Amino acid sequence: MIRSKKLTIYNQLSGLKKDFGFGESKIIGGKTLQWVGILKSSPIGDEYKVKLTYELGENPNVFVQEPAPLKLAKGETVLPHIYNHKKQHLCLYNRKWDEWNSSKPIAQTVMIWAIEWLYHYELWLITGEWLGGGTVHGNSKK
DSSP states (O other), X not given: OOOOOOOOHXXXXXXXXXXXXXXXXXXXXXXXXXXXXXXXXXXXXXXXEEEEEEETTSOOEEEEEESSSOOOOTTBSSOSSEEETTTTEEOOSOGGGTOOOXXXXXXXXXXXXXXXXXXXXXXXXXXXXXXXXXXXXXXXXX
């Protein structure tokens, strides 16, 4: 079995600057990568200020900073597929299933998944049904 080579934090930064150069990206303290910028679910979708953080040895984390709070679909009390409702920490993949690891470029995985999450979020606002797949995070109906 051939193991994929882990990408350094500088490799990840380079990928983000190449594919998402419209945002601000930096390395903090030599071990934490941060990207902040505006993402849209589609050309006609709303704009969201998003922050991605990645610390070496950990999973990347994505938060919607604005708008805050995000709107809820009619009859719902919490956002779907969120790790932390108050921080608007997006659940983009199942961490137990190793869907992301440090050999995978954040720009080509996690960032794309964040855009897909926003797309499904906008559909959820309209339909009240989460169509983005994933695991159930509890009942949010009133």
